Amino acid sequence: MVRQRLTQEERKKETRNLLINSAIDAFSKFGFQGTSVDKIAEQAGFSKGAFYAHFTSKEEIFLKILELQMRKHASSIQVEISRQESLSGLINQMENIFLAVKNESKTISMLNIEFLLYSMRDDSVLAKWRDLIKKTVRDISDTIDELLVRENNASSSLSAEEIAWTILSLENGLTIFSHIGEDFPKGLYGKALRQLLPNN
Secondary structure (H helix, E strand, O other), X not given: OOOOOOOHHHHHHHHHHHHHHHHHHHHHHHOOOOOOHHHHHHHHOOOHHXXXXXXXXXXHHHHHHHHHHHHHHHHHHHHHHHHOOOHHHHHHHHHHHHXXXXXXXXXXXXXXXXXXXXXXXXXXXXXXXXXXXXXXXXXXXXXXXXXXXXXXXXXXXXXXHHHHHHHHHHHHHHHHHHOOOOOOOOOHHHHHHHHHOOOO
């Protein structure tokens, strides 16, 4: 079967995706400081010039990776929220989302830690990281608001935004610690959410 020739826009998208995948692999192996633009480009099979045709720096591609992952994760949470009729139903399902994230790969957790450490040394980078997190929280909290309306305008001691922060903060912390040892308590995320969040 003859492969259909890609358009210029499709080739650009393919190149960009290959560079992103290469960067994910390189950052997870060598860390942010240990990864160079040359290494990312070479591993993807492109020249350094090809890299700079798509990204201005390794910081930009790192941020793009985190943005894509956060968008994907926020979307999965939003989909689950939209399926529920009550906050208690959502809490019961969040353990499954947590397990899916934890079992998928250690790579994303490593990248998050890498970028957090890097951003804490550079205020301009930290501002970009903060904006990403705030947007994720806002997207999730908007969907939680809709859930509370579906639940006959259920009241909560926490705002939708506070619930979103709780879900993400607890998940990120537990995910990191779950990679340390096999003795991590099973079902802890769901149990903790049921204690922390209003469960009508």
